[in-house]
Amino acid sequence: xxxxxxxxxxxxxxxxxxxPPVDDAALxxxxxxxxxxxxxxxxxxxxxxxxxxxxxxGCELEIHALNNVLYDLERFGLRFVxxxxxxxxxxxxxxxxxxxREALERTYKATPDxxxxxxxxxxxxxxxxxxxSYACVGGVSNVIPVDLHIEGCPPTPSDLLRGLLALLSTNxxxxxxx
Ligand code: SF4
Numbered sequence: 170x171x172x173x174x175x176x177x178x179x180x181x182x183x184x185x186x187x188x189p190p191v192d193d194a195a196l197x198x199x200x201x202x203x204x205x206x207x208x209x210x211x212x213x214x215x216x217x218x219x220x221x222x223x224x225x226x227g228c229e230l231e232i233h234a235l236n237n238v239l240y241d242l243e244r245f246g247l248r249f250v251x252x253x254x255x256x257x258x259x260x261x262x263x264x265x266x267x268x269x270r271e272a273l274e275r276t277y278k279a280t281p282d283x284x285x286x287x288x289x290x291x292x293x294x295x296x297x298x299x300x301x302s303y304a305c306v307g308g309v310s311n312v313i314p315v316d317l318h319i320e321g322c323p324p325t326p327s328d329l330l331r332g333l334l335a336l337l338s339t340n341x342x343x344x345x346x347x
Contacts, residue, residue, distance in 0.1 A: 191239050199330045200245035206337035207247070211257060214246035215333070218256035218280065222273045222309065223266030223299075228290040228323040232260060235326050247333075253280040258333070261286060263293035264305040265312050277313040285336055288315045289329065291322045 207215040219232050235242040236249060250256050253276045265273055277286070288309040291297040296307040309315050319332035 188239060196240065196327065196330070197245070199327065199334065200242060200247065203330055203334045203337065204246045206334060207257075210337050214248065215258060215337070216248055216250045216256050217258045217260055217333075218250055218253045218276070220253075220259055220261045220273060220276050222261055222263045222269045222293070222312075223305065224262035224264070224290065224292055228262040228293075231321075231323045231326055232262070232289065232329065235329060240326050253277075256280050256284070258285045258287060258336070260289050260329075261293055261309045261313075261315075262289045263309050264296040264299045264302070264307060265309055266304050267306055268304070270306055270312055273309070273312050285316045286313055287332060287336060288318045289321075289332075290324060291320065294318050294320070297322065 204214060207213070219229070221229055234240055235247075242248070253259065259276065259280055261273065277284075286309065288294055292299055293309045296302075296305050299305050300307065306312060317332060317336045319328055321328050324332070
């Protein structure tokens with residue numbers, strides 16, 4: 170049995186799908202624009218904290234892809250940070266579950282002003298396919314102020330970059346109520 174399995178693995182091709190093509194030039198231009206807009210608005214590169222408020226993890230996979238070898242966002246100066254205290258932007262995926270509500274509120278409060286909140290994916294807008302669940306409180310804006318919504322289920326890494334660019338180009342970062 171083991172021998173058969175080994176043979177099949179040696180002889181057969183890989184079972185994984187080929188990675189989708191990435192337009193490296195377009196990606197580089199987009200990421201450079203985001204970085205330029207960030208430097209113009211903040212005087213430095215953008216720091217992003219991802220917050221999963223109860224998503225199915227589909228949106229997380231696309232957000233994580235921004236850091237993989239295909240997209241490698243850090244080469245353009247954009248970076249994900251571990252603590253909200255170091256973040257300019259909260260990228261929040263939803264829906265917001267009852268269990269995660271307090272964590273989201275505390276993360277928002279811990280992020281220094283001025284700050285932006287970006288709701289990522291259809292669930293973060295209005296609860297999406299989980300809207301009627303007893304365990305959810307709905308979209309992100311039901312819990313904290315949202316500056317921008319990036320559509321998609323899930324949005325692609327390029328969609329996320331375009332959203333960040335729109336955010337930096339048009340929105341003034343919010344200050345928490347005293
Ligand atoms: S928008 Fe789609 S991928 Fe994102 S959390 Fe909702 S169901 Fe999952």
